[in-house]
Structures are given as structure tokens and as C-alpha cells.
Amino acid sequence: MIEIEDLTKSYDGTVVVDHVTLTIQPHTICVVVGTSGSGKTTLMRMINKLVTPTSGTVRIDGQDIADIPAYELRRRIGYAIQGHGLFPHRTVGQNIATVPKLVGWDKARIARRVGELMELFQLDPGQFRDRLPHELSGGQQQRVGVARALAAEPNILLMDEPYGALDPVIRAKAQDDLLAIQRKFGTTVVLVTHDMEEAIHLGHTIAVMDEGKLLQCAAPAEIIANPATPFVAELIGTSERPFRLLSLSKVADHIEPGEASGEPIAAQASLRDAYAELLWSGRPALPVLRDGQIVGQVTLDALAKLAARPQ
Ligand SMILES: Nc1ncnc2c1ncn2[C@@H]1O[C@H](COP(=O)(O)OP(=O)(O)OP(=O)(O)O)[C@@H](O)[C@H]1O
Numbered sequence: 001m002i003e004i005e006d007l008t009k010s011y012d013g014t015v016v017v018d019h020v021t022l023t024i025q026p027h028t029i030c031v032v033v034g035t036s037g038s039g040k041t042t043l044m045r046m047i048n049k050l051v052t053p054t055s056g057t058v059r060i061d062g063q064d065i066a067d068i069p070a071y072e073l074r075r076r077i078g079y080a081i082q083g084h085g086l087f088p089h090r091t092v093g094q095n096i097a098t099v100p101k102l103v104g105w106d107k108a109r110i111a112r113r114v115g116e117l118m119e120l121f122q123l124d125p126g127q128f129r130d131r132l133p134h135e136l137s138g139g140q141q142q143r144v145g146v147a148r149a150l151a152a153e154p155n156i157l158l159m160d161e162p163y164g165a166l167d168p169v170i171r172a173k174a175q176d177d178l179l180a181i182q183r184k185f186g187t188t189v190v191l192v193t194h195d196m197e198e199a200i201h202l203g204h205t206i207a208v209m210d211e212g213k214l215l216q217c218a219a220p221a222e223i224i225a226n227p228a229t230p231f232v233a234e235l236i237g238t239s240e241r242p243f244r245l246l247s248l249s250k251v252a253d254h255i256e257p258g259e260a261s262g263e264p265i266a267a268q269a270s271l272r273d274a275y276a277e278l279l280w281s282g283r284p285a286l287p288v289l290r291d292g293q294i295v296g297q298v299t300l301d302a303l304a305k306l307a308a309r310p311q
Pocket residue numbers: 011016034035036037038039040041042043194
């Protein structure tokens with residue numbers, strides 16, 4: 001658990017993080033959103049001591065980080081940043097091995113871990129281990145950046161705009177990779193982004209910041225239904241609210257009996273995708289496909305009810 005209590009950072013008298021109190025539960029993803037300059041990165045960097053707070057405390061599993069040496073924090077907390085921050089003259093293998101080497105793992109264990117992570121991120125070790133970062137695509141570099149952050153098996157991962165530079169298709173894939181990895185390892189993730197869509201897709205909780213202050217921290221559905229301030233409502237995008245609600249659920253959870261006609265939709269698709277397909281194809285219902293079988297239908301009527309303002 002990460003407990004941030006009354007945390008403030010000022011530079012030359014200008015407050016950039018303003019008395020923020022926030023608890024991040026273990027094994028969850030907390031996404032920090034807000035406009036540019038609202039203090040998101042500064043807040044996150046106080047968790048791994050890259051920035052020293054002016055006042056307030058951060059506790060990790062009950063321990064004040066002021067009492068934890070920086071090298072130990074670096075092992076416990078992975079850090080992935082926009083632009084990947086890879087060392088340009090080190091190979092992919094050497095980049096991923098950075099922290100395990102720092103903390104003194106033996107060679108065989110490091111080699112095993114590098115291989116395991118490369119497989120996990122679908123980078124064939126035979127093909128990619130000895131390449132330099134500039135010999136990779138942007139999406140591959142991004143995966144190496146996250147693999148490097150996870151190398152020493154940290155139980156906390158901090159990510160600062162990790163997908164900012166990726167095109168939408170690769171970005172969606174990278175987000176799904178993160179969700180799968182987070183589920184597999186139970187890592188506690190704090191992720192900073194400008195993108196509300198990304199926050200809703202990834203976050204168990206969303207923390208909204210403006211001018212250094214934390215305006216609201218809640219589950220996505222709660223933030224959409226009950227934004228705490230007009231600024232939070234604006235950030236969600238008033239006209240987007242129904243679609244954002246639909247994007248939170250899967251078709252699998254809203255299958256009805258009955259036989260619809262035409263192209264089926266996958267049970268794993270989001271309701272938002274189903275809604276788009278219903279409108280686009282002009283059908284009142286879509287057959288739902290799970291494990292190669294049609295298992296029922298998803299209907300326009302049901303989606304319209306789900307997208308309506310929560311009572
Ligand atoms: N080392 C520093 N010295 C002085 N001011 C700083 C320093 N680091 C950050 N700031 C200021 O603190 C404020 C918050 O910066 P921060 O990077 O935390 O915002 P952010 O929400 O992450 O922004 P962005 O989304 O643009 O990255 C900004 O006004 C920035 O100029």
C-alpha cells in the first residue's frame with residue numbers, strides 16, 4: 001500500500017503539489033490525470049525519492065520512505081517514463097539488466113530474468129537481446145522500457161506518460177499488455193497520463209489533479225457519474241459520459257438470450273465497441289461469440305439503458 005499524506009512540494013515559494021493525501025491499495029492501478037503542469041509528475045517522483053517533498057510523508061507498506069535508502073527504493077519501485085529513457089549505447093539485454101545488476105544479482109539469474117521478460121513482452125531474445133535501442137520500433141522500445149522497470153521484480157511500478165508517443169493501435173496493445181502483466185504479478189501501478197480514455201481503461205482508481213491539488217480520487221464509474229467539481233466534469237468530457245460508461249464493461253457481462261443476425265461480436269469486446277457496431281451496421285442486436293460459439297446476443301435497448309445517467 002502507498003500512503004501519501006499531506007504531501008507538498010514548492011519550488012522557490014511556488015507550490016506545485018499542494019497538500020495531497022492519497023492512498024493507493026496494493027495490487028491496483030491508480031491513474032493520475034490532470035492538465036499539463038498540474039503536478040502529476042512531481043507527485044509521482046516523490047514516491048521514489050527523485051523529488052524531495054517540502055512537507056508531508058509517503059509510506060510504503062507502512063514504512064516512511066524517508067527511512068528507506070534510495071538504492072532499496074529503486075529495487076522495490078520500477079520506473080518507466082515517456083520516451084522510454086533507454087540507454088542508447090547499451091543493448092536491449094543490458095538495458096533490461098540495469099537494476100538487477102545494480103542490486104547485485106548473479107549473472108545467471110540476470111540472464112534468466114532478461115530472457116523471461118523479453119518472452120513476456122514478445123521480443124524474441126535471439127533476435128533482440130543484442131540490438132541497440134535505435135534498432136527497435138517505438139512500440140518495441142516502449143516494451144523494453146517497461147521490461148526494464150519490472151526487471152528486479154518490484155512490487156510497485158511508476159509510469160509517467162508511458163504511452164504518450166505511441167500510435168493508437170500500438171498504444172491499445174501496450175495498455176492490454178500492462179493489464180495482463182499487472183494481473184499476473186499483482187504489481188501496484190501508479191500511472192500518469194493526460195488521456196482520460198486511457199485512465200478509464202486502465203485505472204481501478206483515477207486521481208484527478210489541478211494546480212497541485214487532488215480534486216477527486218475514485219473508481220472510474222464514480223468519477224463519471226459524480227464528478228466532484230466542474231473541472232473534473234470538463235476533463236471527463238460531458239458529451240463523452242455515456243460512451244465512457246459503456247467502455248467500462250464487457251459484452252460478456254451483458255449477454256441476453258436470443259438469436260441476432262449478421263456478423264457476431266466477441267464476448268471480450270467492450271460495450272462501447274458493441275454500441276459502435278450496432279449503430280454502424282444499423283442492427284438492433286448483435287450475436288455474441290465466445291470460444292467459437294454463438295452464446296446469445298447484445299442489444300441496442302440494453303446498451304441505451306446502461307449508458308444512461310446512473311440514478
Ligand atoms: N525542478 C523544478 N524546478 C522548478 N519548477 C518545477 C520543477 N519541476 C517542476 N516544476 C514546476 O512544477 C509544476 C508541475 O510540474 P509537473 O511536471 O509535476 O506537472 P505535470 O502535471 O506532470 O505536467 P505535464 O503533464 O506537462 O508533464 C510546473 O509548473 C513545473 O514548471
